[in-house]
Amino acid sequence: MNYWLFKSEPDEYSLDDLANEKQGFGVWDGIRNYQARNILRDQVSVNDKVLFYYSSCKIPGVAGIAQVVKSAYPDPAQFDPSSKYYDSKATPEKPRWFCVDVKFVKKFDQVVTLKSLKMQQPLSEMTLLKQGRLSVQPVTESEWHYIVTLAKAQ
DNA sequence: GCCAACGTTGGC
DNA sequence: GCCAACGTTGGC
Numbered sequence: 001m002n003y004w005l006f007k008s009e010p011d012e013y014s015l016d017d018l019a020n021e022k023q024g025f026g027v028w029d030g031i032r033n034y035q036a037r038n039i040l041r042d043q044v045s046v047n048d049k050v051l052f053y054y055s056s057c058k059i060p061g062v063a064g065i066a067q068v069v070k071s072a073y074p075d076p077a078q079f080d081p082s083s084k085y086y087d088s089k090a091t092p093e094k095p096r097w098f099c100v101d102v103k104f105v106k107k108f109d110q111v112v113t114l115k116s117l118k119m120q121q122p123l124s125e126m127t128l129l130k131q132g133r134l135s136v137q138p139v140t141e142s143e144w145h146y147i148v149t150l151a152k153a154q
Numbered sequence: 155g156c157c158a159a160c161g162t163t164g165g166c
Numbered sequence: 167g168c169c170a171a172c173g174t175t176g177g178c
Contacts (some may be wrong), residue, residue: 007164033163033173056164114165133163133172 003139004044004115005051005128006066006102015052019104026066029099030085037138039096041072044136050102051147053128054111061113062147070101079095106149116154121148137146 006028018026027031031037052065074095090096110112117123122148127137139147 009164035173060165131172132165132170145164 001042002045003051003141003144004039004048005053005062005069005137005139006116007055007135009056009065010054011057014054015066015104015107015140016018018052018066018102019107021104025069027099028102029077031069031075031097031099031136032085032087033044033133033135034132036113037098038095038137039136040100042067043138044100045071045098049105049144051144055135059111060132061111061115061117062108062151064107065105065148066102067105068100069103072098075099105121110151112151112154117147118152120146120150 013026028040031040046068047112048068049069051062052064052066054063062064073083074092075097076099077096078087078090079117080086081093085097086098091146114128118129119128123129123143126139126143131137
């Protein structure tokens with residue numbers, strides 16, 4: 001069982017959107033960065049837990065928890081010319097991009113803000129704080145528990 | 155294979 | 167809207 005942090009712009013796709021999926025899960029598609037793609041394809045597995053992070057918004061931070069229900073498969077959007085995630089160099093025989101399915105688990109009472117994460121010494125080595133611009137990233141078990149505890153305390 | 159130019163992410 | 171960090175593209 002692994003822990004991850006997935007970033008999403010809440011205006012594009014929020015934790016509420018995931019919670020309201022009629023089919024009971026959401027497709028985590030549109031990943032177009034090789035480093036994130038490799039993690040998604042090679043390491044993310046069913047039942048792994050995910051911190052749902054809001055980026056590029058008024059209050060960036062962790063909104064809650066999701067869980068992986070299906071491991072990587074070719075992202076259908078790369079084959080769809082009408083999608084903004086279309087990639088003309090990708091074919092079904094040679095897919096370039098992958099997605100996973102996730103389900104809603106829990107929404108924190110309040111977003112655990114990036115600002116508050118930065119103030120926590122035990123989180124100072126978090127990938128989130130050391131490397132920007134990575135939309136799928138690992139979280140250690142201790143970081144996971146620390147953040148969940150923070151969420152409960154506020 | 156190098157590297158300059160350019161594009162994107164994402165916090166502020 | 168700005169800009170730092172970093173990824174990608176493309177000429178050579």
